[in-house]
Amino acid sequence: MKKIVVGLLVFILLLAAVVLSVGYYYLRGATPALPPLQLFIHGQILTMDNSNRVVSAMAVRGERIEALGSNDEILALRQAGTVVYDLKGKTLLPGFIDAHGHFPGTGLSAVGSDLSSPPLGAVRSISDIQQYLAEAAKTGKDEDWLFGFGYDDSLLLEKRHPNRHDLDAVSTTRPIYLMHSSGHLAVVNTAGLRRAGINAETSDPEGGVIVREDNSTQPSGLLLEHATDLVAAQAMDFSGLDFLAMVDAARDQYLAAGVTTIQSGGVDSRLLNGLYWLSKLQRIPQRVLVWPLADKVEAELNSGALSLDDFQSDTFAASAIKIIVDGSIQGYTAFLSEPYYQQQTGSTDPAYRGFSRYKQDELNAQVKNLHCKNYQLALHGNGDAAIDMVLTAIEYAQQACPRADARPILVHGQMARADQITRMKQQGITPSFFSAHTYFWGDRHRDQFLGPERGARISPLAEAVAEDLRFTVHLDSPVVPMDMARLLWTSVTRQTRSGEVLGADQRINTLQALRAVTIDAAWQSFKEQDIGSLEVGKFADLVLLDRSPLASEDNLLNFKVDQVWIAGRCYFQRGRNECDVISNESR
Template sequence: MIKTLVLRLAIATFLLLLITFVCGYYWLMGSEPELPEAQLFINAQILTMDDENRIVSAIAVRGERIVATGSDEEILALRGPNTVVHNLNGRSLLPGFVDAHGHFPGTGLSAVGIDLSSPPIGAVNNIADIQTLLRSGLANGSDDDWLFGFGYDDSLLAAGRHPSRLDLDAVSTTRPIYVMHSSGHMAVVNSAGLRLAGITTDTADPDGGVIVRDAQTGELTGLLLEHATDLVAPLAMDFSALDFLTMTDAAAAQYLAAGVTTVQSGGVDTRMLKGLYWLSRLQRIPQRVITWPLADANFDEFLSDELNLDDLQSDKFSASALKLIVDGSIQGYTAYLTEPYYQQQADQQDQGYRGFPRYQQAELNEKVTALYCHGLQLALHGNGDAAIDMVIAAVAAAQQTCPREDTRTILVHAQTARPDQLDAMKKLDITPSFFSAHTFFWGDRHRDQFLGPLRGSQISPMADAVARGMRFTVHTDSPVVPMEVNRLLWASVTRQTRSGAVLGPQQGISAMQALRAVTIDAAWQSFKEKDSGSLEVGKIADLVLLDRSPLDGDDSLLNFKVDKVWIGGRCYFQRGADQCTKAE
């Protein structure tokens, strides 16, 4: 009798677990739109982004792939009984935009944190605004829960400084608060948060990071730079699975509205890597996903193949390059420059301050060579030209030890790259990915505060790269700035700042060059050009339909809207509608 009861309980428990698993599985599963047998897209300006930048009026798609391109007459001749015909009425159809570098699903942070951005993104103008917004968040959660804010920019605040530990203590002395800078390279923590993290005045600065102290008293200011944020961020940003799912859903929707069919998460730990992988496999993320795992997080496991990137591949997911962060951000005064910052910070005692690297050269050489010799693609973050020198030296050393071809090593941001560095990069097969949106969001301050007129005018030297025949990409580094592909393209072409000035007009590029940098060249950067990035026969039908031509001038480039998005022939987004109509 007892054995029977135990058996029944065991069966009931198993069935309950099975039901829970099945319900959870279907709750996580994303919906996949219908895939028509065949589709024709006609009467359009179709920018193919092929080698010749051909523009055609029609394409044919069967299943997920493009089967023909040409004139309306040629494509309509392929029409069958079950073919869906889209008459695009002269609008522009392009390959879906490929995010060359960002931090998906970071744009969804507003779902779990408090947005502290200044105009034109948000409404924060001073530290009092930050305090007000943080106080509004105290109603949610308990004293044990971290209060998380993001996106503040000290250079845009009226006080011209970072908020301090004491500023955050004025919000709460009991609830831990973590406020992340817009660059993502620094943060401010209140006293309760510092206590939880075990940081005191006696805590030593970590390698490649600074725990900022008051120059007069030696007391902690609450500001943490670069690697010092690693002492607190894992606690403050330990989001739940539900939070992560909420962020991902919000970010995916924002990227679709921007026409992005391939998202990128550049610098993920193992937990996020696997989380994104499974959400992709469950079709919860509509887009294709490219990730760059952080090399330092599991360095030995990558080299031993205990953590093999080939095990995390699918038709819509890849873990391609490993990322190393060599320096910080210029607007945060942590990028590593060869010459001092143009204007030093008010409390900066070293008037020759040039920022600092996260690695010493010997250590960087060792890491890059080990990964390079293991056959892995690398993405190295370098903003300041001194950091770029370090990257070039490390790659040169690795190439000498283990000569390789077609490595497509990525230099992330490459913001202050000099002409001689571009020459060296071309020889070493280093591809720059320019954060060209800087010219709008921080261009005025780069010119007047951070770098000065000469160096400021040379940031993101895209025209110099074009002159050398180099392939390159451009990116938003979202959520550092919003995922607005139209503004990114416009900034790359016009180099107009927020004040309306033009920063280094000689470095502007054409609209077609900018479009290639977010389509075919962005796909090529991650070895995806055989399947995506252009509209050619045999490639996957990742498509974005715009309401106007991006080639019709600067105003059109800035203000175009995304009307519709297809991924693998399936329509996932239609502006102003909950779901796509079958035909235009």
């Protein structure tokens, strides 16, 4: 009997080992070969160093850059087994750094219906939304949530949000959750409201609004800001396989865009752990910068149940704690100092100017608590009233616990005024501007949300340059697609979708824009010693473009990424499943 038990235990242990081994190899990503020495010659190599030096050749030994110089100087380093890339005049520069986004959000199409309007999608009306959802409802069980994302009420024919009755027309039994393109609003059908326990008696959560039907206390289905938290956790409780599908899709999209460092801002402990382990397993080859959301992790940090020191490596960092102070301008939830230019459809308050998720004393206390524990902070503020709150809270925390180089980040900073730019410089704050707004929402900022004067000031990059204030730019993906060419082009031209220029005096030049997604984006997260520029000793995170972004605005908008290297390993080559060398002159 004892032998049988021992044998059974051995079998179980062997079976567990097999399962773990299979799981490990299933989850682990491919690791390309690392040549001992790689030489890049005959190129336009933009180093993004302090002097923006341009060289024609570079040597990479193992994972790091060994030398930069002329073609002859670098070719003199060639030895047996060296891989030589003849760039043939193409542009090589540091891999792009996503200064702020929500990885793996661009992979949401793997788990839900993309309800974006042109130019990103095909949805033009609430009827179109219903058709997409009806098609999605043909699969899955009746108890499964139907999930859609990316709808923009201001681009719909009806110029309004869908309501629960619109979604009930798709299903009265299956719960439906639609996430607004801003990520700050959602619409739920009656079955979904019932599943979440939201009814006429449910009070608005602090920092959020359950929008009611006219002349009634019944929920309309529209949820603003913190009210989305009442539903989102269960509506977006994706399976492990769904999560992997999202990560794989997003990873490939970011590589194709030339992004070697990705960012996920506002994660909970579950997503933090998931991204960390997929990074360790190299399922995500890019470097990963994660901002845990204060509302989700502060209690764990205070109790010691969570330590961000456990999530630090060359390829992964929980680099800042994120605090969301207000919402989005296009969602009418950004907190402005003056009323919106045109109030949203159905509004009866001409003085409405959005709202903050916090009272000032509450924000002061939270910022002070985290700042005094030496965390870097990233505070979301879109409206100028919210930015005032952010600056006041940081000043309050710094007075309580002075730190020489805390590098707090203002996320988005859409409506930053000139006086606020000056205060940011004085307080050592790095603004990360969502400058692609000028293209995607610029016309509506001017004509609907903010008016001509305030609309022309969104993302005041030139004022930051004039103040010698270091800044970054970002796409906030999946709010807009991961398209670094579009981001750079909008920062330089400020062209809207109609072709108009919005705030010509806030334009910057191409080199300034490139620095905002390379070395200055590295600096934002205390990574400037290792990445962000091509200098001796730094990791060889590289992107090769098919044309020079410096040559023209057309080149800047339309460049294609030819190859991407991360720490010397090639992970992407356009048009191929695996990388090869452009010209191998090994000796």
